[in-house]
Amino acid sequence: MKKSRTHDRYASVHQGFGWKVPQNFNIAQVCSGRWAAQADAARRVAVREHVQGAPARQWTFAQLQQAANRLSQVLTRLGVQRGDRVAIVMPQRFETAVAYMAVLQMGAVAMPLSMLFGPEALSFRINDSQARVAICDEAAVAAVLQARPDCPGLQTLIGVGHASVQADLDYDTALAAESGRFKPVRTFAEDPAVLIYTSGTTGNPKGALIPHRAMMGNLTGFVCSQNWFGFDPFKAERPSKAVFWSPADWAWTGGLMDALLPSLYFGRPIVAFNGRFSPEVAFEILHSHGVTHTFLFPTALKAMMKAVPDAKARYRLKLQAIMSAGEAVGDAVFAYCQQQLGVTVNEMFGQTEINYVVGNCARLWPAKPGSMGKGYPGHRVAVIDEAGQQCSAGTPGEVAVNRFDVHGHPDPVFFLGYWNNDKATQAKYTGDWCRTGDMAVADEDGYLWYQGRTDDMFKAAGYRIGPGEIENCLVKHPAVANAAVVPKPDQDRGALVKAYVVLSPDALAQRSRAVSSAQFEDEVRQSLQLHVRALLAPYEYPKEIEFIEQLPMTTTGKVQRRVLRLQEEARAKGAAT
Structure with missing residues (x-):
């Protein structure tokens, strides 16, 4: 696949796109019937099942x-x-x-x-x-x-x-x-x-x-994030063969609407794997099934990067696109995907209610490492303030999607509402803007930079802290497999920056051989603090670091910072009493 940073077709694709939603439409009919x-x-194969240690089974x-x-x-x-x-x-x-x-x-x-x-x-x-x-x-x-x-x-x-x-x-x-x-x-x-x-x-x-109709609303995000899924958007030719796989649970929007259904919609096989994710199994699936397109969480990519740093030498991969979402990928993982997997990762942003709305497409416009991209064709996306007004470039605000596209036509991607909860549905909107609850900054080129959930942002010593940038910095350190940053209540500063860190396999092995595990952890803490201070602002380095075996995660693969934040609040109350 050609990687181009000179040809930016974003404006022409976005402005030239228009929705054509038929009155009658059924997902099962277009995906199977x-x-x-x-x-x-x-x-024509629809589902191919990966079974470890046995031949794959498949169904047409x-x-x-x-x-x-x-x-x-x-x-x-x-x-x-x-x-x-x-x-x-x-x-x-x-x-x-x-x-x-x-x-x-x-x-x-x-x-x-x-x-x-x-x-x-x-x-x-x-x-x-x-x-x-x-x-x-x-x-x-x-x-x-x-x-x-x-x-x-x-x-x-x-x-x-x-x-x-x-x-x-x-x-x-x-x-x-x-x-x-x-x-x-x-x-x-x-x-x-x-x-x-x-x-x-x-x-x-x-x-x-x-x-x-949301199936149609998802399609522009799917084909863009998958570098057109084997099609050439500018030539009337037969698409190349595409095989899709993602560890995303088919019970979640990311697995159902971003993997299973669109793969079937385009008449292409999807690999099913009913097993626990591991970096080694992921590479085995990618290699043995000739997977061309995939959706991998940032946490999965981080684990793969740490476990198999020399993937290019060990596996023959046929990847044409990697989409990632849920958390910020970060430039360390971004570089790994380019150098070892041969693909520029397309970061995407969405949520259950509206799914694909923002992202990258390396085939049609250049990606910026760490950015979650621009509004996908058919979606009018902006960063807005509390009053619903669009923020200027560089000003943090909440990511929102308008009910109408750039041509004034209804966007089919929107959900109908929350089940038996009109109050919550109404609270989701400010006028025609649907609020996502996620904070971002838009730059001069229209790229969005994720800042965290509205309830993940916090102030420490008067500075506004977004956990994503600090977590990305920590993961670059060889001793870190994953990290989550939360506020720790502090009487003088209001809050301290605290990091929960999962050690990498190499660091765990070193700790097991150390004379004193406590001394080893102290040395790693100091190393991590110096690492962050050297790369970020002085007020962003974690004043406290706690090592844990695994981070609390949602079933969709997102870090539950709220669990850790509440834990810190409970500890502070206990200490006060």
């Missing part, structure tokens, strides 16, 4: 559609109707893709739930959504069964794989009893398709109701 109707449906679009039709018939017999919510609690596997297609082509609403959720998290979402049916496999069946006594509205549990023994209905047996024919419901683009709950880092999670 239309491909199953093609002559090559029995040969013909198999995907036939299984979806059978499951739609099963759900119809169970009384699921248009608009009803169906919980899908499964990891990356073929049956998960089948479940989404089956639910969506019925006009029902798919409600993805992470297999990492415990009984309390599951029961809240199942009750809040009033889901009547849940589909799960062995990864989540124990938690679902624990939650079920608190979910009186949940009528039927369908078990996939080994979960069939404990469920009301065996998935394989139920599907085998039905025919492979089903007439899809004709849905409007505005109809609800997915009910997906936010991460819930503060308070109870809210259910964001996503319409079918």
Whole structure:
């Protein structure tokens, strides 16, 4: 892939783009039904499963559609109707893709739930959504069964794989009893398709109701962040072969709307892996499946960089694009991706309610290391102040997206609203601007620079601190695998900058060999403080550093700084009493 810093086509692409949203639109039809109707449906691979130590299994679009039709018939017999919510609690596997297609082509609403959720998290979402049916496999069946006594509205549990023994209905047996024919419901683009709950880092999670049209709204972000996904945007030629993989959970927006659905939309195979992420497994998947396009969290890229610094010498990769989101990538990881993976990483910014709205596309405009990019085509993005006015370049504000594009046409990417929570939906908007709750600075060229969540920013000794820049600096140090920065209450300064640090594998090995682990940690602390002071402003270096085994993370891969911040506040109160 050509890496160009001289040709910037951003303005022409952004200004020349316009939305054409049909009145009737269904995600399952465009992601599966239309491909199953093609002559090559029995040969075109939809899902390829990676199994460690064994040959990969794969399923075609013909198999995907036939299984979806059978499951739609099963759900119809169970009384699921248009608009009803169906919980899908499964990891990356073929049956998960089948479940989404089956639910969506019925006009029902798919409600993805992470297999990492415990009984309390599951029961809240199942009750809040009033889901009547849940589909799960062995990864989540124990938690679902624990939650079920608190979910009186949940009528039927369908078990996939080994979960069939404990469920009301065996998935394989139920599907085998039905025919492979089903007439899809004709849905409007505005109809609800997915009910997906936010991460819930503060308070109870809210259910964001996503319409079918949002699939179209996502596409510009997907193709841009994936360097056009094998297509040439300026030539009428057949696209090159593309294979997609991401460790992102298909129960999360990043895995569902940014990986599974767009891959199927373009009729390309997606690799499914139902296992724990590790840098070594990630490289194995990228190498053995010839993955060309991927979405990797910054935390995953950091781990890969630390574990395999010489990736170029060890693996033959076919990567054409890497998209990353959730946290700032930072220039250390940015350089690693260019030098060792052969790709300029495209940072992206979005959230459950509006998904892809900001990002980079190395193929069409130059990326700036550390920047999360510009508004993607079709989206009007700005940094605004508390009154809803656009901030000048260099002034921090909140990232917001307008309901209308640059031509005044409605942007299809927007969610319908929060489930049964009109007050929260209204609070999300200032006029036509949808607030994201994320702080950024726009530079003179229109690139946005992430500053952190509005509730992650803090003041120390009168200075406004954004944790992202300090964390990025810390990760550049060879002793650090990951880091999170939070305020520690201080009577004199209001707050001190405190860093929670996860040591790298090399540093852990050195600590285990040290005569005194406490002395080793003190030496690392001093080294890290000098490292930050040499690269950032004097007031930004962490006055205190605490080493921990792992950072608290959401199920979507974001660091939960709030957990650490509350911990510091509790410690301060305890010390005061």
